[in-house]
Amino acid sequence: LFIVVVAVNSTLLTINAGDYIFYTDWAWTSYTVFSISQTLMLIVGATYYLTFTGVPGTATYYALIMTVYTWIAKAAWFSLGYPYDFIVTPVWLPSAMLLDLVYWATKKNKHSLILFGGVLVGMSLPLFNMANLITVADPLETAFKYPRPTLPPYMTPIEPQVGKFYNSPVALGAGAGAVLGCTFAALGCKLNT
Numbered sequence: 001l002f003i004v005v006v007a008v009n010s011t012l013l014t015i016n017a018g019d020y021i022f023y024t025d026w027a028w029t030s031y032t033v034f035s036i037s038q039t040l041m042l043i044v045g046a047t048y049y050l051t052f053t054g055v056p057g058t059a060t061y062y063a064l065i066m067t068v069y070t071w072i073a074k075a076a077w078f079s080l081g082y083p084y085d086f087i088v089t090p091v092w093l094p095s096a097m098l099l100d101l102v103y104w105a106t107k108k109n110k111h112s113l114i115l116f117g118g119v120l121v122g123m124s125l126p127l128f129n130m131a132n133l134i135t136v137a138d139p140l141e142t143a144f145k146y147p148r149p150t151l152p153p154y155m156t157p158i159e160p161q162v163g164k165f166y167n168s169p170v171a172l173g174a175g176a177g178a179v180l181g182c183t184f185a186a187l188g189c190k191l192n193t
Contacts, residue, residue: 036126043121048191050100056101057100063092063096067092091131098120098124102120114186117181122174127170
């Protein structure tokens, strides 16, 4: 029951992370921020349960619960007419599997889990998350179907110079995620002591 309660709360915090349809003007900026937020929510809970049970596979189970609950919540919104795409949520699973793999391969070494697991999840989730931008409904079509008020001038986004590494949302998300992932993996471990 405890793992279900925490996974539900994690799901509530990440529920809109990845629905770039409503962030058409800020798609790339949102992508980076949401990738990092999903990385941190996944890794702190998954690491906590992984070290709590001591059983490799618990992290993937945690991600699976988040995925199923997100599908349930999105189905409710989808029935109300919101154009959510169901394919965007399973991106947590491969990263959680990497976390389990590290824990198993290092014979349940918490320090390796923090360092290697944190880096792997932090770097992998933004890559898997790119599926979100590829699979969501066409932003222009959605923008016409669901019009929004115009953004004020100070909120007008600056288009990224595509092709330059430091403006790549995947690279930025992966770099920040790798650093922050270790910190939050340590937090997940610390919650058990």
